[in-house]
Amino acid sequence: xxxxxIPKLSKDLCNRMLTDLENARRPVLEAIKCSLDNSxxxxxxxxxxxxxxxxxxxxxxxxxxxxxxxxxxxxxxxRNIETGAVNTKRELYYISKGEVKHNPELRPxxxxxxxxxxxxxxxxxxMMECYREDLNCYANDRGGQTYSNQLxxxxxxPDGGKAVVDLSTLGTSPFQPKNRPxxxxxxxxxxxxxxxxxxxxxxxxxxxxNGFCRRxxxxxxxxxxxxxxxxxxWCKLIQDxxxxxxxxxxxxxxxxxxxxxxxxxxxxxxxxxRNSDFSAPDVRFLGVLPEDIKxxxxxxxxxxxxxxxxxxxxxxxxxxxxNDPFFKDKKNKGLSKIxxxxxxxxxxxEQQSYFTVDPRDPIMPEKIILEKIKRGDFI
Amino acid sequence: xxxxxITSSSTAEYFSKNLQQVGFSSPTKAVxxxxxxxIDNSLDACEDEGILPELYIExxxxxxGTIKNTDLIRIKVEDxxxxxxxxxxxxxxGEYLASSKFGRGRCSRGQQGIGISAATTWAQLxxxxxxxxxxxxxxxRQAVSCLVEVDVKNNKGNLKDKKTISWDRxxxxxxxxxxxxxxxxxxxxxxxxxLTGTALVNPHLNLRYKLLDQSVVKVDRVSxxxxxxxxxxxxxxxTMKLGEFIAHSHLFGKATVATFLKKGFSRITDNxxxxxxxxxxxxxxxxxxxxxxxxxxFKDVFGAIHKTELMSPSTRSVMIIGxxxxxKSVRRxxxxxxxxxxxxxxxxxxxxxxAIEIAVARLKxxxxxxxxxxxxVQVLRFANRVPLQFDKSACAMVKAxxxxxxxxxxxxxxxxxxxxxxYVIAVSLVSPxxxxxxxxxxxxxxxxxxxxxxxxxxxxxxxxxxxxIKKEHREADLEEKLRHIEQFCPILVDCLCRITKATExxxxxxxxxxxxxxxxxxxxxxxELDEALxxxxxxxxxGKIQIVEKEKAKSEDGEEELKPPHPEDSDVIPEAEEAPLKxxxxxxxxxxxxxxxxxxxxxxxxxxx
Numbered sequence: 001x002x003x004x005x006i007p008k009l010s011k012d013l014c015n016r017m018l019t020d021l022e023n024a025r026r027p028v029l030e031a032i033k034c035s036l037d038n039s040x041x042x043x044x045x046x047x048x049x050x051x052x053x054x055x056x057x058x059x060x061x062x063x064x065x066x067x068x069x070x071x072x073x074x075x076x077x078x079r080n081i082e083t084g085a086v087n088t089k090r091e092l093y094y095i096s097k098g099e100v101k102h103n104p105e106l107r108p109x110x111x112x113x114x115x116x117x118x119x120x121x122x123x124x125x126x127m128m129e130c131y132r133e134d135l136n137c138y139a140n141d142r143g144g145q146t147y148s149n150q151l152x153x154x155x156x157x158p159d160g161g162k163a164v165v166d167l168s169t170l171g172t173s174p175f176q177p178k179n180r181p182x183x184x185x186x187x188x189x190x191x192x193x194x195x196x197x198x199x200x201x202x203x204x205x206x207x208x209x210n211g212f213c214r215r216x217x218x219x220x221x222x223x224x225x226x227x228x229x230x231x232x233x234w235c236k237l238i239q240d241x242x243x244x245x246x247x248x249x250x251x252x253x254x255x256x257x258x259x260x261x262x263x264x265x266x267x268x269x270x271x272x273x274r275n276s277d278f279s280a281p282d283v284r285f286l287g288v289l290p291e292d293i294k295x296x297x298x299x300x301x302x303x304x305x306x307x308x309x310x311x312x313x314x315x316x317x318x319x320x321x322x323n324d325p326f327f328k329d330k331k332n333k334g335l336s337k338i339x340x341x342x343x344x345x346x347x348x349x350e351q352q353s354y355f356t357v358d359p360r361d362p363i364m365p366e367k368i369i370l371e372k373i374k375r376g377d378f379i
Numbered sequence: 380x381x382x383x384x385i386t387s388s389s390t391a392e393y394f395s396k397n398l399q400q401v402g403f404s405s406p407t408k409a410v411x412x413x414x415x416x417x418i419d420n421s422l423d424a425c426e427d428e429g430i431l432p433e434l435y436i437e438x439x440x441x442x443x444g445t446i447k448n449t450d451l452i453r454i455k456v457e458d459x460x461x462x463x464x465x466x467x468x469x470x471x472x473g474e475y476l477a478s479s480k481f482g483r484g485r486c487s488r489g490q491q492g493i494g495i496s497a498a499t500t501w502a503q504l505x506x507x508x509x510x511x512x513x514x515x516x517x518x519x520r521q522a523v524s525c526l527v528e529v530d531v532k533n534n535k536g537n538l539k540d541k542k543t544i545s546w547d548r549x550x551x552x553x554x555x556x557x558x559x560x561x562x563x564x565x566x567x568x569x570x571x572x573x574l575t576g577t578a579l580v581n582p583h584l585n586l587r588y589k590l591l592d593q594s595v596v597k598v599d600r601v602s603x604x605x606x607x608x609x610x611x612x613x614x615x616x617x618t619m620k621l622g623e624f625i626a627h628s629h630l631f632g633k634a635t636v637a638t639f640l641k642k643g644f645s646r647i648t649d650n651x652x653x654x655x656x657x658x659x660x661x662x663x664x665x666x667x668x669x670x671x672x673x674x675x676x677f678k679d680v681f682g683a684i685h686k687t688e689l690m691s692p693s694t695r696s697v698m699i700i701g702x703x704x705x706x707k708s709v710r711r712x713x714x715x716x717x718x719x720x721x722x723x724x725x726x727x728x729x730x731x732x733x734a735i736e737i738a739v740a741r742l743k744x745x746x747x748x749x750x751x752x753x754x755x756v757q758v759l760r761f762a763n764r765v766p767l768q769f770d771k772s773a774c775a776m777v778k779a780x781x782x783x784x785x786x787x788x789x790x791x792x793x794x795x796x797x798x799x800x801x802y803v804i805a806v807s808l809v810s811p812x813x814x815x816x817x818x819x820x821x822x823x824x825x826x827x828x829x830x831x832x833x834x835x836x837x838x839x840x841x842x843x844x845x846x847x848i849k850k851e852h853r854e855a856d857l858e859e860k861l862r863h864i865e866q867f868c869p870i871l872v873d874c875l876c877r878i879t880k881a882t883e884x885x886x887x888x889x890x891x892x893x894x895x896x897x898x899x900x901x902x903x904x905x906x907e908l909d910e911a912l913x914x915x916x917x918x919x920x921x922g923k924i925q926i927v928e929k930e931k932a933k934s935e936d937g938e939e940e941l942k943p944p945h946p947e948d949s950d951v952i953p954e955a956e957e958a959p960l961k962x963x964x965x966x967x968x969x970x971x972x973x974x975x976x977x978x979x980x981x982x983x984x985x986x987x988x
Contacts, residue, residue, distance in 0.1 A: 014878040021872065021889035024896055059893075061860040061900040068867040071874040078878065108866035 006135060009128050010078055014071065017059075029057040029067065031126035036269040041325035046281025047265075048326060050272040055126070065108070069120050070127075072096070072109050077124070080136040084158070087137055093117040131274050133180045133229075143224030144231035145174030145201065147208045150192050150217055151242075154185040172208055174222075181233035182277070186241040194373060195219040195238050197231075197283065199250030199260060199351055203365075210362050216370070219244070227264045235264060235280035246280055247378060249369060252288035253303075253310075253348040254317035257339060258324075261285055266326050285334075286369065286378040288349045290341045296368065299356045300349035303342075310348075317343055334379035390475040391496070391534035395504065400817065401497045406449045409501055410560035411573060411768065413454050414438070416494035417554050418577060419765055420471070421458035422584070424552070428461040429605050432581070436588040438570065444559035445505060452560045457553040462516035465523050465541070472499050472510050472527040472554070473536015496536075498556055500529050505559035509539075513553040515546050522546035564590060568768050574598075575712060576759045576766035579738070580700060580807050582708040601707035606698055613645040615692035616684045618730050618812075625677050628669050636672055636680065637665040646690045658686040691727040697734040697809050699725070700764075705738055712803055714743040719843035723836045728828040733810040735833050737840040742801045755797040756780075756790075759805040760823075762813050767821055775825035776806040779833035788841040789848035804840075806833060850915040853908040860904050864897045 017027040032038070033053040040049050057063050076095055080087060087095065093114045100110045111117045125132050132138075149168040153175060157163055167175050168189070178184065196218060198204040204222030212220055219238060223231055239246055248264060250256045262268075265283050267275025293300050303310050317339045320327045327336040342348070354365035361367075372378060398404075402412035418434065425432035435457040442451040463471060475496045499510045509528035515521070525541040546553075563569045570590060578586055582602040589595045619627065631639040640647045656662050660683035664676055672680075700708070702722045709718050718740030725734040760767040760776045771777045777797070785791075785798035792798035814824040823829070872893060876886045 011879055014875045018872075018875045018879055018881055018885060018889050021875075021892040021896070022885060024892040026896055059896065061863050061897050061904075064863050064867040064871065064897065068871040068874065071871060071878070075874055075878055106870060109870060 006081055006128065006130060007078055009130075010074055013127070014074075017071075020059075027059045027067075029070070029127055031055045031057075031123060032129065032273055034126060034270050034272045036323060036325075039269045039272060039325055041266065041329050043329055043331035047267045047275040047279040048269060048272060049275065066120070066123075069109050069111075069116075070123055072099075072106070073117065073120050074124055077121075077135045077137065085136065088139060089118050089121055089132075089137060090114055092121065092137060126273065129273050131277075138179055139229060141176055141179050141230045142228045143201070144177040144221055144228065144234050145204070145224075146177060146219060146221040146234070147172070147174055147204070147213050148192070148219040149213050150188050150190045151175075151219055152187045152189055154187070156183045156185075174208075177230045177234035177237075179228070179230045179233070181230070181237045184234075184237060186237060188242055188244075190217060192219060192242060192244045193217045195221070195235075195242075195244050195246040196286075196369065197221050197223050197235065197246060197248045197264065199223050199225070199248070199256060203351060206362075207366060210366070212363075212366055215366075223248075223250070223260065223264070226259050229274075229278055232264060232267070232278035232280070235283060236277060239280040239282050245373075246283040247286040247369075247373060248283050249286045249351055250288070251348065251350045252290065252293075252300075252338070252342070253350075254313040254339065254342050255309075257285075257335065257342070258313070258316060258320050258327075261335075262324075262326055284378045285338075286372055288351060288353065289377070289379065290338060290345075293347075293349050296354070296357050298349050298353040300347050300353065303346045303348055305346070314343060314346070338379070391500070391529055391531045395500050395529070395531045398497055398501055398504075401493055402821070403497060403501050406444070406446065406559060406561040407563045407568060408769070409505075409558060410438070410452055410454065410562055411568060411570060412494070413498040413501065413556050413558065413560075414456065414570065415573065415765065416498050417454070417456035417556075420495055420554075421456060421460055421552065422581060422764075424460035425458060426606060426608055430460060431583050431585070431600065431603065431605050433459045433585040434587070436574070436586070436590075438562065438588075438590050440562070440591065441557065446559045449505075449559040449561055451506060451557060452562060453555065453557050455553065455555040457551065459548060459551045462519070462550040463512075463514045463552055464516060465514065465525070465538075468512055468514060468523075468525060469527055469536025469538050471536075472496060472512060473529045475534055495554075496529060498558075499527060499536075500531070502556040502558040503528055506557045508557055511555040511557075513544065513546060515548065515550050515552075517550050562591065567771070572759075573766050573768060576761065576768075576805075577764075578711050579708050579759065579805060580761045580764040580766075582700060582704045598711060601711065602704045604704070606700070609695055609698050612693050612695055613643060615646055615689070615730060616640075616644045617689060618692070621678060621681050624681050625674060628672070628677065631669045633668050633670055635665065636667055636669055639669050640665075640680075640684075645693055647684075651687065651689065654687040655680070655683040658683040660684075692730060692732055695725075695732075697725045697732045697811065699734045699809065700736055700807065702736075705736055709738045709740050709805075712740055712742070712805075716741040716743045717844075717847050719840050721836050721840040721843070723832070723839075726832060728832050729814070729826050731810055731812045731814075733808060733829065733832065735836040736807040736809075737833075737836045738803070738805040739837075739840045739844050740803045740805075741844075742803060753791070753799045753801065755799055756802040756804050758797065759803060761805070761807040762815070762820065762823055763809055764807065765820070767823070769821040770816075771822070773816065773822050773825065775823045775829045776808065776833055778825045779830045779837055780804055780806070782830070782834055783837045783841060785841060788845035789852060790841075790844075804837070806837070808833070846911075846915045850908075850911045853904070853911040857901070857904045857908050860897075860901050864894070864901065868893050868897065 013029075017029075020027040031054065032050045033055045034050070035053075038051040038053040040051050041047075042049065057066065059067055073092070073096065076092065076099070079085075093111060096109070096111060096117055100106045121132060121135070121137060125135065128134075146167065147170075151167045153165045153167065155163045155165070155178070165175060166189070193216065196207075198207065198220070199222075201222035201224040204220055207220055212218070219242075221231070221234070227235075235246060238244065248261055250260060261283075263279075265279060265281055267279035271278060288298065292298060303314060305311050305314075321336055321339055321343075322328075326332055327339060354368050357368065358364040402415075403409045414436065418436075421434055422432055435455075437453070437455040439453050440450045441453045443449075444451050472495055475493055495510075503509045509526055511524070511526055513522050513524045515523070521543040522545070523541060524544045526539040528537045528539060529535075530537050564571050566572065574586065574588055578584060578598045583600050583605055584598075585600045586598040587595055614627070616624070627643055628636075628639050631643060634642075637652065640652075641649075652665060660680055661676075664672065664680055667676075699722050702720045705720045705722065706718070709715060709720060718738060721737045723735045723737075725732055727733070758771060758777060758780060760771065760774060767774065767776075780797055781795055790798045790800055790802065798804075808823060808829075813820075814826070816822040816824050868890065872886060872889045875881070875889070881889075
């Protein structure tokens with residue numbers, strides 16, 4: 001989105017609202033409904049896209065507080081855009097507190113806690129159909145630490161300057177991708193064979209220390225759990241600009257498959273409007289696959305059904321099979337079969353279990369991964 | 380079988396070894412059960428003679444107990460009942476199963492004649508002294524004081540230290556126990572909870588009590604009518620077993636079987652005999668004398684009776700407090716905000732007549748605690764006007780409360796649990812045959828029929844209450860809407876104008892438009908409130924819901940003050956200051972809201988200018 005678009009959109013919106021008020025008409029704010037029931041999945045597109053459902057907020061006595069808060073925060077964001085200042089959500093929460101402190105008339109708008117101001121910021125994004133980064137509101141860059149001996153990243157700085165980072169010069173230090181990957185350009189010094197996304201940051205570190213990047217022409221990155229915007233955007237960039245195959249290596253459990261892998265591959269229902277830039281539909285699930293347990297005699301263990309989190313993940317898995325357009329689609333039958341297997345067998349197997357195959361060989365997991373890639377043993 | 384000597388034990392011996400079965404399972408319960416038994420006896424005695432009861436209770440610590448972690452407690456209960464003849468004293472206080480009420484089928488508090496003798500036994504076991512009694516009947520010139528002890532071996536009461544004394548009352552009984560126990564005042568098993576509950580379901584009771592070193596608390600009666608205890612009706616044949624049936628027949632000797640059946644049971648008439656015959660009874664049995672009827676023949680008769688459908692038992696034997704009197708009594712619960720009372724018509728549950736009465740009251744609290752975080756409601760359970768304080772989860776009354784959907788009446792409630800909030804739900808069950816789960820009469824058995832009957836009563840009470848709660852919600856809603864308009868309209872318009880850099884003219888027009896817009900919402904809310912007020916007014920006029928503020932306003936006009944000091948208040952009223960509390964008059968809620976609307980309108984106009 002162009003930098004001057006948001007101020008213009010905002011002014012138009014406010015003008016419309018003001019005109020409605022002058023004519024004693026109820027202003028209506030409309031935003032795309034970001035939920036699973038308004039998500040579509042087209043295998044040709046590859047990520048979840050929004051349906052036709054909209055959330056309409058009509059001004060009335062009940063909604064006047066939310067609307068006032070939205071316009072109040074919008075004013076702060078517009079000021080930021082004008083001056084070029086950036087903030088996190090938490091900082092914006094405190095900025096709003098400061099505004100209220102210095103202007104007692106605004107006291108009714110005061111936020112009780114950060115979740116209240118966060119939801120208003122999300123509402124503004126949905127209304128404007130923009131990313132919060134477009135509103136100069138950034139999250140901290142989390143996850144996605146990347147290692148490669150072949151990759152060169154060029155970053156366009158806010159002042160227009162360029163910064164070039166050759167990852168091979170960083171030693172065992174990782175490159176940290178940004179939440180706004182649009183400002184990054186990628187180049188391969190030498191042909192890159194594949195990109196491996198490892199769910200556990202620790203395991204990715206181990207691979208690097210054990211010489212993964214020395215032995216392979218590859219990009220290795222740690223997802224650090226549920227992928228952040230930075231990880232999602234970064235993978236999309238690797239997919240689009242380098243056109244190398246991307247493999248995801250993580251635990252075999254319902255949570256990893258739905259919350260981590262699905263988000264990386266097709267985005268999430270909560271971020272329907274930005275999935276196009278924050279998902280990498282070509283990423284493949286390398287494992288752990290159910291058949292790997294038998295094939296490599298991996299140590300697995302039963303799902304503790306009295307564990308609230310695991311029980312919730314299983315329940316979510318059965319819901320996903322029924323309602324999630326991603327898992328319902330024929331193209332992802334292999335993934336939904338894994339979910340079915342998990343529900344049926346109620347067992348889980350962690351990525352680190354590859355270390356049980358040959359406990360004295362520190363690069364055994366790497367060998368298995370390469371063998372699986374070679375054999376096409378992924379989904 | 381081992382060749383051991385078989386010995387017989389007396390009833391007293393059994394109970395003295397199993398006092399936990401009759402409410403003496405802990406030192407705390409021992410104090411409460413002793414007090415309860417003494418009060419039950421006093422109230423039953425007064426009601427039998429049509430005397431309006433006046434009770435004085437004193438409980439104090441007089442030293443350390445002999446059992447670990449107990450105190451030596453003195454419990455004294457004095458009544459103005461008819462008094463006991465001295466020859467009855469050892470039977471009443473020292474002999475188990477000696478009762479004037481056993482199996483009579485009346486709704487008296489005591490039934491078997493176990494409780495007070497058990498209290499004497501506990502006192503005797505722990506302090507080596509029985510019960511100190513003072514009694515005086517109308518015909519006695521002087522009162523008699525004596526000590527009763529239980530002869531455990533022979534199940535008999537022994538009198539000791541008997542002497543005549545002068546007593547300042549014409550008739551009555553004073554009973555004093557000194558025993559090991561522990562005193563708990565508040566909470567579900569607390570003495571004050573028990574006394575408050577007793578006052579609630581006995582509106583005709585004048586109660587004074589002094590607990591520990593607190594001042595005397597006085598709870599005045601709110602009804603001058605001594606309840607008529609209905610006479611027992613004859614048993615219903617379907618509630619009997621064959622052995623009971625034959626034993627019952629022996630009372631009729633030479634009378635014919637027809638006479639035995641008609642006079643010995645309810646719901647048997649000449650017409651039903653024909654039905655019995657149709658169902659296999661030999662007609663000639665009817666004219667045969669009871670004496671000459673064999674057990675086999677009785678079995679035939681009994682079988683035919685059970686095959687025949689009979690009318691349900693009569694409900695005449697149950698008594699009720701009545702909505703009017705119960706309403707007055709509810710105000711004795713404490714600072715009541717509003718309440719509803721329901722008295723169900725006596726009905727039959729599990730072939731036994733029962734009457735259910737419900738009071739649901741909201742107490743005034745210092746903080747606003749209504750909501751999902753508030754503690755559960757206080758449940759007061761009564762069986763034949765005796766508070767039940769233990770083992771509530773299995774009780775029919777609690778089960779019934781949990782099955783009602785209180786959320787629909789505006790009271791928060793977690794799933795399958797007691798509702799939440801500063802409410803008191805009192806459930807009174809009266810029946811000549813209450814099925815308790817244990818001998819200490821702490822829990823009423825939860826049969827489906829009984830739970831359903833209680834549930835219906837609760838639903839009625841909840842519906843009545845909901846009219847007031849709905850009105851409150853609507854009022855709060857309107858107030859919130861007005862506040863929102865006042866607070867947010869100027870901010871919204873200001874923000875919009877700053878972003879669009881709008882002119883003052885636009886700003887003024889937008890403010891006017893916004894006020895107009897939101898005014899429509901307020902009008903809709905007002906309409907809803909008016910509707911709720913209308914329903915509320917109707918309910919109030921029909922007496923379905925009672926608001927305490929209005930009653931208080933009346934009392935200032937010279938009417939009788941109804942609310943006694945709240946016994947749960949920490950600062951109880953000392954004897955010298957027993958003057959009625961001055962009621963605070965609060966403006967009716969609707970008036971306050973009208974003012975708020977007018978005030979807000981004025982403010983809005985100011986802003987527009």
